[in-house]
Amino acid sequence: MIDTNVNLFRWPFRRVVGDDPADLVARLCKKGVTQAWAGSFEGLLCRDVAGVNARLATACREQGPNFLVPLGCINPKMPDWEEDLRRCHEKHRMAGIRLTPNYHGYGLGDPAFTKLLSAAADRKIMVQIALSMEDTRTQFPLLPVPPVDPAPLADIVPRMPQLNLMLLNAGYWAAARTPSVRAITRAGNVCFDIAMDEGVGGLERLIAETSPSRVLFGSHYPFFYFESALLKVRSAGLPRDQEMAVYEGNARSLLHRAS
Amino acid sequence: MLDRRTVIKGLVAGALAAAAQANAEKSGDASKSREHFRVWDVHSHLESLPGDTPEARMEILARHMDRLGVERLILSQGFGEHMPYPTPEQVRVENDRVMRAVKRFPDRAFGSVFLNPQNTDFSLQEFDRCVRDGPMVCIGELETDVRCNSPVLDPIVERATSMSVPILQHTWIKAAGNETDESSPFDLVELAKRHPQAHFICGHTGGNWELGIRAIRDTKNVYAEIAGSDPVSGFVEMAVRELGAERVVYGSDVGGRSFASQMAKVIGAEIPDSAKELILGGNLRRLLRPVLEAKGLKS
Numbered sequence: 001m002i003d004t005n006v007n008l009f010r011w012p013f014r015r016v017v018g019d020d021p022a023d024l025v026a027r028l029c030k031k032g033v034t035q036a037w038a039g040s041f042e043g044l045l046c047r048d049v050a051g052v053n054a055r056l057a058t059a060c061r062e063q064g065p066n067f068l069v070p071l072g073c074i075n076p077k078m079p080d081w082e083e084d085l086r087r088c089h090e091k092h093r094m095a096g097i098r099l100t101p102n103y104h105g106y107g108l109g110d111p112a113f114t115k116l117l118s119a120a121a122d123r124k125i126m127v128q129i130a131l132s133m134e135d136t137r138t139q140f141p142l143l144p145v146p147p148v149d150p151a152p153l154a155d156i157v158p159r160m161p162q163l164n165l166m167l168l169n170a171g172y173w174a175a176a177r178t179p180s181v182r183a184i185t186r187a188g189n190v191c192f193d194i195a196m197d198e199g200v201g202g203l204e205r206l207i208a209e210t211s212p213s214r215v216l217f218g219s220h221y222p223f224f225y226f227e228s229a230l231l232k233v234r235s236a237g238l239p240r241d242q243e244m245a246v247y248e249g250n251a252r253s254l255l256h257r258a259s
Numbered sequence: 260m261l262d263r264r265t266v267i268k269g270l271v272a273g274a275l276a277a278a279a280q281a282n283a284e285k286s287g288d289a290s291k292s293r294e295h296f297r298v299w300d301v302h303s304h305l306e307s308l309p310g311d312t313p314e315a316r317m318e319i320l321a322r323h324m325d326r327l328g329v330e331r332l333i334l335s336q337g338f339g340e341h342m343p344y345p346t347p348e349q350v351r352v353e354n355d356r357v358m359r360a361v362k363r364f365p366d367r368a369f370g371s372v373f374l375n376p377q378n379t380d381f382s383l384q385e386f387d388r389c390v391r392d393g394p395m396v397c398i399g400e401l402e403t404d405v406r407c408n409s410p411v412l413d414p415i416v417e418r419a420t421s422m423s424v425p426i427l428q429h430t431w432i433k434a435a436g437n438e439t440d441e442s443s444p445f446d447l448v449e450l451a452k453r454h455p456q457a458h459f460i461c462g463h464t465g466g467n468w469e470l471g472i473r474a475i476r477d478t479k480n481v482y483a484e485i486a487g488s489d490p491v492s493g494f495v496e497m498a499v500r501e502l503g504a505e506r507v508v509y510g511s512d513v514g515g516r517s518f519a520s521q522m523a524k525v526i527g528a529e530i531p532d533s534a535k536e537l538i539l540g541g542n543l544r545r546l547l548r549p550v551l552e553a554k555g556l557k558s
Contacts, residue, residue, distance in 0.1 A: 014469075016492050017529070135489050137433045138467050144434060196489070199307055200323050200514040221492075225527035228490040231519035235326040 002251035003028065003036040003229075004128075005168050005193045005218030008059055008068075011041050013140050018222040021059040025067060031226055035251075036068055037128075037218075039098035043073030044133070049084050057092035069255070071098040071128055076112040077105060082119065089123050095258045096126030096164070100133065102145045108152040117156065121163040126258035130168040132196070133223070147172045151180035157187045164258045165189060168218060171196025185209045191254055193218025194229055194246070203236040203246075212242045216250045295532075298329045298522070299540035301427060301460060302400065302486040302510025303368075304337035305360060313338070317360035320513060321367050327518045330540070332511075334360055335400040335427070336373035343440075344404055347381045350374065354389050361394060369547075369556075371397035371427060375404045376412045386418050396550045399427025400462055407442040408449035416454045423549035425458040427484070427510075432465040432474075444474035444481075451481045458546050460484045460508055468494045472501050479506070482542065487512030490520045495528035495538065504534035508542050 006028070010019045018024035019041075028036050040056040043049065053072040060068035072088035074081055074097050088094040097120060099113075106113055108129075120127045132147035139145060150173060157165065170192055173181055184190055191214045197206050207215050219229040233246055303320065310316040317334070324332065336353035345353070353373045361370045372389040374382040389395040398419050405411060407428050419426055430444045431437055444465040451459045457480060464483040465471025468491075475481040483498045483506060498507045511521040525538050544558040551558045 014493065134491070135466075137431070137435070138488065138491070139434045141434045198516055198520060200320065200517055202517055223491065225490045225492045225523040227527035228520040228523035231327060231523050231526070232517060235323065235517075235519050237326060 001031075001033050001217060001247045003033050003219050003221065003226075004166065004216045004251050005195050006036045006221050007039050007041045007223065008056060009041045011223055012045055016222045021063055021068070024222060025063045028221070028226075029067075031230070034248075035066060037071055037096075037251075038068045039071050039128070039130075040073060043098070044100055044103040047078070049073050049075055049078060049081075050087060053084065053088055053092060053094075057094070069096075070094050071096045071126075073097070074099060074116060075104040076110070076116040081116065085116070085119055085123070089125055094125070095255055096120075096128060098128040098130060098168075100130050102132065102148045108148060108150060108156070114156055117160060117163060117165075121160045124162065124164070124258060126164040126166065126254060128166045128168055132169045132172050149173075150184055151178065153187075153190070154180040154183040157184065157190060161189060163189055164254060166191040166193065166216065166254065168193045169196040169220060171198050182209075188214075190214065191216055191250065193220075194232055195220035195224060197232065201236075203232050204238070207238075207242065207246075212245055213250055213253070215246050216254065217247050296328070296536055297540045297544075298327070298331075298509070299543045300324075300329055300332035300511050300513075300518070301397075301484060301508050301543050302462060303332040303334050303513045304400075305334070305356065305514065306337035306339065307514040313356040313360040314363040316514075317364050317368065321364055323513075323518055324367065327522060329518055329522075331366075332368050332513075333371050333397050333427075333543075334368045335371045341402075343402075344377065345373075345375050347375075347378060347385075350381070350385060354385065354395075358389070358394060369397065370395040371399050374398065374401060374415060376401065376407075376409070376415055377405050379411050379414055382415050383418055386415065390424060390550075391422065394554070396547055396554070396556070397425055397427060399460070400429050401426065401442075402429045403438055403441040405440050406446045408446040412450055413453065416450065416457050420454060420457045422553065423458075425460055425546045427460045427462055429462040430465050430471065431463055432467040432470050434467070444471040447481060448475055448478045451478050455480055458482070460510075460546075462510070463487045463512075464494075464498070469497065472498050476501050482506050482508050482546070484508045484510045485524050485538075486510030486521055487516055490523045490527075492527070495524050496530060499528070499530050499534050499538075504530065504537045505542060507534075507538045508546075509539045 008021050018027045040052050042052045046052050056070045060070040072094050074084050195218045219226045305316040308316040334357050357370045361368045372395045428447050430442050432443050459481045461481050462484050466488050511518050525535050548558045
């Protein structure tokens with residue numbers, strides 16, 4: 001099982017289990033995970049992005065080969081973000097990056113974001129965008145962070161066929177069946193995780209609206225209970241081959257394209 | 260044909276493996292089988308589901324209940340758009356829909372009566388029609404029609420107490436402020452202190468559960484209900500730590516939410532199996548036992 005959506009280190013507003021990398025890996029192994037794609041909670045608020053990525057890369061390397069796959073943090077509104085991207089790819093050998101635009105103060109219609117996507121596509125690395133991290137209703141009241149509006153991607157994605165894009169925590173937009181969201185779900189080079197996919201029959205709906213090959217297991221652990229994603233797959237009534245594709249096969253394909 | 264307990268064992272065994280080990284360290288009870296869980300869900304609706312009739316939607320719920328071993332749910336109002344300040348006729352229609360679904364699936368669902376407490380006289384009549392003289396066993400989900408600390412609820416609570424019927428009250432503490440007339444756990448505590456013999460289920464525990472748990476901690480006749488929020492880790496552990504497992508109740512808030520994400524809060528929590536058993540159904544059955552026995556129903 002490959003979990004495409006975990007984070008290392010400390011959530012800024014609460015202690016969560018597994019906020020020590022070794023502990024997290026031990027917990028994931030017990031749950032049957034064989035590989036986890038890891039971002040860093042530090043990347044949400046820390047401005048020294050290069051330091052965040054160096055610590056992420058080191059922590060992932062220390063947990064052994066091929067278990068934690070680090071996904072670096074890039075903020076295209078920061079000076080010289082291009083060097084951060086270069087280090088992620090060339091120095092830390094990362095297969096991708098994970099963006100949190102709502103915590104970094106830009107929308108997906110921002111030209112700086114398009115420039116970053118283009119640079120990532122040129123390097124053939126994967127781009128994950130976390131559309132949200134938590135329900136806006138439960139956020140710390142002095143730090144409200146609205147979810148990212150994915151609508152601009154409807155125009156951007158078709159112009160970048162080389163891009164390997166994955167949207168995380170897209171649940172907030174699942175009910176927004178606007179033309180732009182529908183266009184994104186139909187785009188062949190956009191994948192989705194299931195952490196915030198909700199409702200009775202939610203996973204079956206997501207697969208029907210996208211493709212059996214573009215839905216990947218992602219738990220948002222340790223912020224969420226891991227078992228939420230696990231039980232969604234186990235209770236979806238999917239054919240065995242689709243279930244295995246969600247658990248692992250689709251993630252392997254995406255990582256292969258990005259490596 | 261697999262029975263439901265076998266199904267839940269098969270489905271969640273893998274999910275529980277890690278938690279079981281952690282539980283074993285805490286409780287010394289690693290050998291206890293998860294097949295012993297009897298899952299009762301205190302919070303469900305027929306909305307956000309396909310199907311034109313209550314029976315059709317309940318059939319879908321029953322299919323998904325089977326997949327995760329949910330034995331029974333308490334069904335509340337909701338079929339289409341949310342109706343703030345419903346008229347008596349709208350309230351009656353909602354309750355009739357629930358009773359139709361329950362009638363078709365009597366071994367999978369109990370009904371919970373929807374009321375608009377702003378209309379006290381009609382609420383008492385509707386309680387009598389649906390609970391005293393009908394098949395329903397609970398009140399709620401009381402929603403955003405009036406904040407629940409209002410005295411207009413007092414006669415309704417007294418009627419519920421006379422039959423030992425628990426009350427499910429929607430509560431939130433929204434970061435940007437609650438909606439008009441939307442209740443918070445603080446409102447519910449005010450009501451509960453006026454009615455110490457009544458049993459109140461604090462729907463969503465305020466959503467912001469770190470605040471909601473603290474708000475109800477000292478009011479022993481208020482139970483924390485875990486439905487309808489993201490499966491944020493730590494929720495159930497804190498509730499058990501601060502309230503005791505006997506005061507925590509599982510609910511899902513399907514169909515807008517999934518059984519999976521909400522059950523995961525309990526299944527994935529690092530608490531003993533004995534606590535999970537209480538939260539997933541034991542506590543609810545204990546709360547409902549008097550009214551079920553009075554109606555000749557089994558818990």
